[in-house]
Amino acid sequence: MDKSTIAQHMQHMQHIQLADKEIAYQLKRSSRKTIGIRINHHGVQVYAPMGLSLSEIDQLVKIKARWIQQKLTEWNDRKPLQAIVNDDRTLYPMLGDLWKPGISAHGQVHMVPAARIAALHSSAADDALKPEFVQKWIADWYQQHAVACFSERLTHYAGRLNVTKPHFRLSHAKTRWGSCNSRGVVRLNWRLIQLPLHLIDYVIAHELCHLIEMNHSPAFWRLVAGIFPDYRQARQELNTYAIR
Template identity: 30%
Template sequence: MTKEFIEFDDLIVEIKRSNRVKSATITVEESSVLVVVPRLLELERIKKLLKNKRQWIKEKIALHHEAQPKSNKEFVSGECFSYLGRNYRLKVNQGYYKPAKLINGRFCVTLFAGTDNADLIKDSLLAWYEKHADIKFNEKVKRYAEIMNVKFNSVSIKNYKSRWGSCSVEGDITFNWKVVMAPNRIVDYVVVHELCHLIHHDHSPKFWCEVERFMPDYLECKEWLKHNGAKLEL
């Protein structure tokens, strides 16, 4: 059975070709898509199949996301928000509007007097997280890319629903900003994971050997995300 990978709607789709099957089947698990097809089926027909099943694939991924517990934040003073694994309390001040900042161990947001807008506070915190995720991931990708002797094209941040990152065959790496809520070692793992896709653009045993080479405790990090990832929400 031979394997190949293509990109489809921000997903990396694994294609397995086999002489043992006569028709194509699609399997969706969390945010991964596997297509098993007859060995000689043309790539264009596989892409057409994926397009025809686009809505079904999205619904399957959405079901996994909906199964995860939602945030119960009220965005009021005293609530805790995590950054790099450490909790910081929110302080909502009154005055001229000032966006979220991390000051003296607190997330501070200033709203106009009489304003009590949870959505505004949430959006302000989201902007802060996205900005600092961009800074943090760019720093870490540059550092680890040098250590791993790989070359990337770009680093960007996205609000993924059910994945922590992606890496295109061209070397464009995208990370879920929510990862920076996790401990620093988990952030490192996600970076190493995506950079290893520049060596093996799949999740084959060879890929995981590369991950382990640069991060021997990767299984612990992987387990941490499995059990705590749903908590990384605003």
């Protein structure tokens, strides 16, 4: 059996009837001993042992039918982080507020809070800014603010946790807000800068605690609670946003 055949055997799409709806799921075989189910931007992913038959897998998936449908609904109801079109104006979220690109009297591109949009000659600004230029400029604007904000918040929470501020990098991950590896390098999704500051703080506090506890044990959550007491509420709110 060649490698491509093995890969097809280990990962393929299945369909199953759950209640009144047919659900497609991606089946991934591995050396694990138990079955696992994950819901993300790829849809439903089922991880199963190599020796488990398709009928056994389908039966176990059916047992979790209500949970799967609930999680799919929650995922689809998440608020996407993207530009908002309002009255023919494109607004961009940052730190929980909305911003609009404009042109200064000297011809420089800058961002103006949405609350001040009435003061802009918006039609002239929109006509003068080429879409491809605007997108590149705004991407740079987001990332510059992300680096400055994340660095400052890392300094703050590293001090509260009494650890050395780690190196960090911006991430373009599609499913994670942040991560911390065994070398102590923290990665933070640049899209976090679009969220309110308290959610950025939660992600940063969470990842910093992994410098001490590389797991999600009770000891880890005690660390998080020690520097960010409202973590449960923040985590719940963060789960209402989709990284897209």
